[in-house]
Amino acid sequence: MIQESELYRKVAGACRLETTEAFRLQSRIHRLRWFGRSEIWVKRDDELSFGVSGTKLRKHASLIPALKQQGIEEVVVIGGANSNNVLSAAQTLTENNIRITPFLLGPLPQKIGNAKLLSLFVDDCEIQWISRSRWADCEVLANDYAENRRSQGIKIFVLPEGAHHPLALPGSLSLLVDILRNERESGVRFDHIFIDAGTGMIAQSLLAGAVALERKTIFHVVVLAGSFDEFQAGLSKVMQYTREFFDVSLGQVPDYYMYYPATAKSFGSTNKAVFEEIKRIAREDGVLTDPVYSVKMFLTARQTILDKKLEGNILLIHSGGGLALSGFMDHPMFSV
Numbered sequence: 001m002i003q004e005s006e007l008y009r010k011v012a013g014a015c016r017l018e019t020t021e022a023f024r025l026q027s028r029i030h031r032l033r034w035f036g037r038s039e040i041w042v043k044r045d046d047e048l049s050f051g052v053s054g055t056k057l058r059k060h061a062s063l064i065p066a067l068k069q070q071g072i073e074e075v076v077v078i079g080g081a082n083s084n085n086v087l088s089a090a091q092t093l094t095e096n097n098i099r100i101t102p103f104l105l106g107p108l109p110q111k112i113g114n115a116k117l118l119s120l121f122v123d124d125c126e127i128q129w130i131s132r133s134r135w136a137d138c139e140v141l142a143n144d145y146a147e148n149r150r151s152q153g154i155k156i157f158v159l160p161e162g163a164h165h166p167l168a169l170p171g172s173l174s175l176l177v178d179i180l181r182n183e184r185e186s187g188v189r190f191d192h193i194f195i196d197a198g199t200g201m202i203a204q205s206l207l208a209g210a211v212a213l214e215r216k217t218i219f220h221v222v223v224l225a226g227s228f229d230e231f232q233a234g235l236s237k238v239m240q241y242t243r244e245f246f247d248v249s250l251g252q253v254p255d256y257y258m259y260y261p262a263t264a265k266s267f268g269s270t271n272k273a274v275f276e277e278i279k280r281i282a283r284e285d286g287v288l289t290d291p292v293y294s295v296k297m298f299l300t301a302r303q304t305i306l307d308k309k310l311e312g313n314i315l316l317i318h319s320g321g322g323l324a325l326s327g328f329m330d331h332p333m334f335s336v
């Protein structure tokens, strides 16, 4: 077990929080007025940045200082053509004068949304397009490329999909640090926390941090990409990163539940219900959500709170991703 003060100290150190140019990792919480209740809250990680998807800012907050310390000049970033992590990395790396070489699944027939925004940062000829049939070997191809660049004397780093990497752990753990701050400041202690998962890095870090603190909260993870098994395999990895980071042994994982989204189950898919919910959340809650991640988490949380008759203080993490909405505004099912 570790103390809260140690968690804070180590996260602050890895994210260089005391420096002027550090990413700001504090977001507020506010109530949602769902079901006439007053104890359902949302954490606005979407407000961490306009351009960088909320929780990505947390991952990059420890990743970037580590890359700079190693003198890295180029980073291979792996992901889908519409990946929030790739679009975020294009910003955080370029800002820090590190060249980004995207290895992307594609090319897409039509560049809209994130893929189009990405072309503001990188020229098409700098992108390595990997076809679906070769996608399983993407990491191998990226490592081959990196090896070749290394032989030319370039300091290069390969960032796995979704920044699922030990260097992103301290930044990912900043979410727990900040929830603890929200609790202290509001006097509310959360009994249930809902979070979405793509690669799972952020949700797994939250769980691993809770184990390290021996914090008892019930976590509800909406698994949007991959399977429950893949989430659990990722969790084992992140538990190991966490043991190494704090140099402690960890106890049992707290209670957590996994859900596939209540609708549009395959990753990135949308339907009428998804767009209806985006509109409902905008009109009733005043919150912008995106069709890939946050709206499916909101929708699944609403359904679960009712189905399971969840009591007590409930927190939903709004992980950001609003820019992705730009690719869907002209979608035929998105009628407003």
Ligand SMILES: *Cc1c(COP(=O)(O)O)cnc(C)c1O
Pocket (backbone or CB within 6 Å): 053, 054, 055, 056, 084, 085, 162, 196, 197, 198, 199, 200, 201, 202, 203, 293, 294, 319, 320, 321, 322
């Ligand atoms: C990337 C992303 C996630 C998922 O994060 P993982 O750490 O890959 O699970 C969730 N929501 C938004 C908005 C994202 O951009």
